[in-house]
Amino acid sequence: MAGGVDLHSHTTASDGALGPRELVRLAARHRVRVLAVTDHDSTEGLPEAIDEASRHGIEIVPGLELNTDVPGAEIHVLGYYVDWQAEWFQAFLREQRAERVARVHRIVERLTELGMPLTADEVFAICKEGSPGRPHVAQAMVKRGYVKSVREAFDKWLRADGPANVPRRRLTPVEAVAVIRRAGGVPVLAHPGLANRDEMVPELVEAGLAGIETYYPEHSVAQITAYRQMCARLDLVATGGSDYHGVHTGRASTLGSPHIPLEVWEDLKRKAGELRNQGQGTAKRAPQPPDGAPEPTQHAHGPGESDPPPSMPGHPRH
Numbered sequence: 001m002a003g004g005v006d007l008h009s010h011t012t013a014s015d016g017a018l019g020p021r022e023l024v025r026l027a028a029r030h031r032v033r034v035l036a037v038t039d040h041d042s043t044e045g046l047p048e049a050i051d052e053a054s055r056h057g058i059e060i061v062p063g064l065e066l067n068t069d070v071p072g073a074e075i076h077v078l079g080y081y082v083d084w085q086a087e088w089f090q091a092f093l094r095e096q097r098a099e100r101v102a103r104v105h106r107i108v109e110r111l112t113e114l115g116m117p118l119t120a121d122e123v124f125a126i127c128k129e130g131s132p133g134r135p136h137v138a139q140a141m142v143k144r145g146y147v148k149s150v151r152e153a154f155d156k157w158l159r160a161d162g163p164a165n166v167p168r169r170r171l172t173p174v175e176a177v178a179v180i181r182r183a184g185g186v187p188v189l190a191h192p193g194l195a196n197r198d199e200m201v202p203e204l205v206e207a208g209l210a211g212i213e214t215y216y217p218e219h220s221v222a223q224i225t226a227y228r229q230m231c232a233r234l235d236l237v238a239t240g241g242s243d244y245h246g247v248h249t250g251r252a253s254t255l256g257s258p259h260i261p262l263e264v265w266e267d268l269k270r271k272a273g274e275l276r277n278q279g280q281g282t283a284k285r286a287p288q289p290p291d292g293a294p295e296p297t298q299h300a301h302g303p304g305e306s307d308p309p310p311s312m313p314g315h316p317r318h
């Protein structure tokens with residue numbers, strides 16, 4: 001089979017097990033020709049991934065994933081072809097990661113109250129320079145012997161409505177979509193089959209959502225069909241990827257699986273071009289810019305455009 005594309009993967013810059021270069025080398029072995037690196041709240045893996053990919057004839061799609069919480073569930077938004085080097089966008093990601101650090105402190109306090117003492121430093125020792133999150137907390141819990149596996153940690157304690165999960169204080173899903181549009185990127189609703197909140201799709205489309213992650217290891221054939229139809233009806237791009245995190249992360253996906261043809265990447269590039277031609281301020285209902293994001297301009301971001309001020313204060317919603 002000709003090489004395929006994989007538009008969802010993680011590195012040690014967030015909660016993946018492999019460094020960016022190792023991930024790209026694995027992609028080469030799996031005959032992946034186009035790989036999107038989509039770390040949580042981080043683009044730190046991109047420079048090395050792009051450099052390594054040039055040695056293997058692999059194309060890297062620059063991306064990221066923003067996780068947001070809604071009552072009882074999580075909505076993850078992927079962003080592709082964002083203007084990731086813009087200073088305001090990097091400042092925004094730094095604030096996202098600062099909230100992740102604060103959240104780890106809140107989660108370990110909660111676990112300690114629940115009789116499983118844990119320190120934030122034990123968690124940070126696992127994630128090192130990466131973007132800390134529950135997968136690192138889960139690994140620290142395994143190390144302490146509180147649970148046998150990362151999966152058990154999520155199932156018993158850390159899942160969206162679990163007793164030790166503490167919601168984020170940052171973005172709403174609509175704000176996540178809006179910030180990706182503002183950064184000139186293509187916002188895509190990640191693995192909607194896991195989120196089980198399809199009723200939110202219309203308001204996300206209003207905010208500028210441009211795609212749905214349709215091809216996904218945990219989506220059934222019926223779900224894939226339904227999301228393809230939804231994409232056709234709403235003029236969204238149907239993307240897909242493995243969400244590869246590597247072993248020991250509690251996730252069982254294989255890089256490059258499911259097989260996704262190159263046409264899906266071509267559709268994504270076409271959508272990115274369309275959005276850039278429209279300019280960023282033309283979501284169907286112009287979303288309010290997150291504080292600190294730049295005001296809409298008539299043209300797409302280009303070199304030399306002045307950097308708007310950073311900062312995007314938290315929005316406590318609970």
Ligand code: AMP
Pocket residue numbers: 015040067132133134135150151154155245249250251
């Ligand atoms: P956080 O970054 O704290 O929002 O944690 C979300 C991450 O946890 C996801 O991106 C997955 O990598 C991982 N995750 C979510 N659910 C599970 C699960 N049931 N088992 C293992 N990992 C999970």
Ligand code: FE
Pocket residue numbers: 010015040135245
């Ligand atoms: Fe993850």
Ligand code: FE
Pocket residue numbers: 065076190191
């Ligand atoms: Fe996700």
Ligand code: ZN
Pocket residue numbers: 008009010038065243
């Ligand atoms: Zn992911």
